[in-house]
Structure formats: C-alpha cells, structure tokens
Amino acid sequence: GAVVSQHPSRVICKSGTSVKIECRSLDFQATTMFWYRQFPKQSLMLMATSNEGSKATYEQGVEKDKFLINHASLTLSTLTVTSAHPEDSSFYICSARDRTGGNEKLFFGSGTQLSVL
Amino acid sequence: AQSVTQLDSQVPVFEEAPVELRCNYSSSVSVYLFWYVQYPNQGLQLLLKYLSGSTLVKGINGFEAEFNKSQTSFHLRKPSVHISDTAEYFCAVTDTGRRALTFGSGTRLQVQP
Numbered sequence: 001g002a003v004v005s006q007h008p009s010r011v012i013c014k015s016g017t018s019v020k021i022e023c024r025s026l027d028f029q030a031t032t033m034f035w036y037r038q039f040p041k042q043s044l045m046l047m048a049t050s051n052e053g054s055k056a057t058y059e060q061g062v063e064k065d066k067f068l069i070n071h072a073s074l075t076l077s078t079l080t081v082t083s084a085h086p087e088d089s090s091f092y093i094c095s096a097r098d099r100t101g102g103n104e105k106l107f108f109g110s111g112t113q114l115s116v117l
Numbered sequence: 118a119q120s121v122t123q124l125d126s127q128v129p130v131f132e133e134a135p136v137e138l139r140c141n142y143s144s145s146v147s148v149y150l151f152w153y154v155q156y157p158n159q160g161l162q163l164l165l166k167y168l169s170g171s172t173l174v175k176g177i178n179g180f181e182a183e184f185n186k187s188q189t190s191f192h193l194r195k196p197s198v199h200i201s202d203t204a205e206y207f208c209a210v211t212d213t214g215r216r217a218l219t220f221g222s223g224t225r226l227q228v229q230p
Contacts, residue, residue, distance in 0.1 A: 004160060034217050041126065044207070044220040093161070097216065106218070108153070108161035 003027065004096045006109025013084055014117055021079045021112045023094035029074035030096035034106075035067075038091040047092075050077045084116045119144040119210045123221035131229050132200055138193040138224045140182075140208030150191040151209040151218065152182055161207065167191065178202065203228045 003026045013019050023033055031052045036044040048069050049057045056069035066088075068080040077096075081088055093111040097104060122141045130136045142148065149168050153161040165176025172184040182193045191208060205225050209218040 006160070009158070032216070036220070041222065043121070043222045044218075046217050046219070049217055095161075095218075104216070106163070106216075110158065110160040 004094065004107045004109045006094055006112060008112060009110060010113045010115075012115045012117065015085050016083055019081045019084055019114060021081075021092055021094075021114075023077045023079070023096065023109050025075045025096040025098070025107070028096075028098045028100050030077075030098065031074060032097040033071060033077040034095045034097075035069060035077075035079050036093045036095070038093065038111075044093060047079075081114065084114070086116045089114055089116045119148060119212060119219045121208050121210050121219055121221035123208055123224050125224050126222065127225045127227065129227045129229060130198055133197045135196050136194065136198050136202075136226065138206050138208075138226065140191045140193065140221060142189050142191065142208070142210045144189075144210060144212065146212045148210045148212055150182075150184060151211075152176065152180070152191070152193050153207045153209060154178075155205045155207065155223075157204075164193070164206075198226070198228050200228050200230060202226060 005024045007022050033050040035047045037047050038044045046059050047062045050069045050071040052071045058064045071077040091113050095106050095108045120143045124139050151166045152164040154164050155161050164180050165174045167174045167184045175181045180195050205223045207223045208221040211218050
C-alpha cells in the first residue's frame with residue numbers, strides 16, 4: 001500500500017544549527033502535505049499545509065521564517081528548522097494526501113524526534 | 118475551528134477484556150471523524166473513519182466506533198483486546214472542506230497479560 005517515508009527518525013543538534021526533515025510519498029503523488037508538531041502529552045498540532053509548487057500555508061503562531069517548508073516535487077516536502085533552540089525540541093510528523101482514483105486518503109510518516117541541546 | 122478531547126491519557130486493560138477509548142469533539146460545522154493508531158516507531162495508521170451514513174463504523178483489527186451527534190462523541194471500542202493492540206490511539210476531526218486534521222492528545226492503550 002501507499003507509504004510515506006519520513007527522515008530522519010531522530011536528530012540531536014546544537015542550539016543555533018538548522019535541521020532538515022524530509023517527507024516522501026513513495027508510491028503516489030501528493031499535491032498536498034501537512035506538517036504537525038507534538039509536544040509530550042499534547043495533541044498533534046498542525047503547523048503548516050504544504051502545496052506542491054506554491055508557498056506553504058502556515059497556522060497562526062507558527063513562524064514561517066523559522067520553519068521553512070519546501071514542496072518542490074509531487075513526492076517530496078521538506079521542513080527545515082532554522083537556528084534551532086531547545087524550545088523547538090518536539091516530535092514532528094508529516095502526512096501526505098493521496099487523491100488517486102477519486103478517493104482521498106491521508107498517510108502519515110513515522111515522525112521525527114528533534115532534540116536541541 | 119474544531120477541537121478534540123481524549124480524556125484518558127492511559128488505559129490499562131487485561132488481555133481479552135473489552136475496552137472503550139473516549140473521544141469528544143467540538144465544531145460549529147459538519148465534521149468527519151477518524152481514529153488513528155500509532156505503534157512504536159511507526160507512523161499513524163487509520164483504524165476507521167466516519168464520513169456519513171451509519172453511525173456505527175467498523176474498522177480494522179476488530180475495532181468499531183459510534184458517532185453520537187447529540188453527545189458530540191466518537192468513542193472507540195473493541196470487545197476483546199490482544200497484547201498486540203498496545204499502542205497510542207488518536208482521535209481526529211476535520212471539517213468537510215479543510216482536510217487538515219485536528220487531533221486529540223492521544224490515549225495510550227496498555228494491554229496486560
């Protein structure tokens with residue numbers, strides 16, 4: 001079945017560095033991908049909606065200059081956390097929308113645990 | 118805007134016992150409702166969804182959920198759980214136009230032998 005691959009699964013970085021997270025749809029084309037963030041014992045919160053070939057739509061309170069989203073192809077969206085700080089430590093998860101055959105489905109990546117020291 | 122409340126952060130249960138995971142939502146518009154399961158080190162997997170029609174929805178792995186509009190609930194049930202059902206379960210909602218999901222905080226189902 002359809003699979004979404006998200007890498008890396010875990011990353012530890014120093015404060016001030018940038019981290020890139022990749023989300024790939026492996027056997028379908030995803031015109032839309034969603035990026036979520038989850039703090040411990042809290043809900044997954046939508047950060048932004050990524051549309052292929054256009055600018056991402058960010059949710060209120062999410063800094064677009066800090067969380068750079070690129071959706072340059074129909075199978076790849078990337079989230080770059082720029083100048084990461086300890087408060088950015090969180091679980092980031094992407095999902096991709098598959099509209100193949102007229103049925104809409106959402107598939108999720110396995111998530112990325114980011115720890116900023 | 119929508120919101121989802123999963124009151125139970127953890128639910129311990131013995132193997133072969135029934136279980137119910139609670140989910141309540143709020144929304145000013147019509148919604149679609151979902152339950153996802155996340156096994157360790159894996160992505161979220163769709164268990165079942167309610168879009169329209171029968172309020173009792175059957176999903177994979179023997180799970181079912183009932184949509185109750187008057188109580189704004191979408192509780193997940195299984196009559197007899199297995200050790201392999203141990204996982205994190207997320208309830209989610211979306212309005213009929215937006216497609217981005219709003220999630221609950223999750224419920225950790227711990228099945229004990």
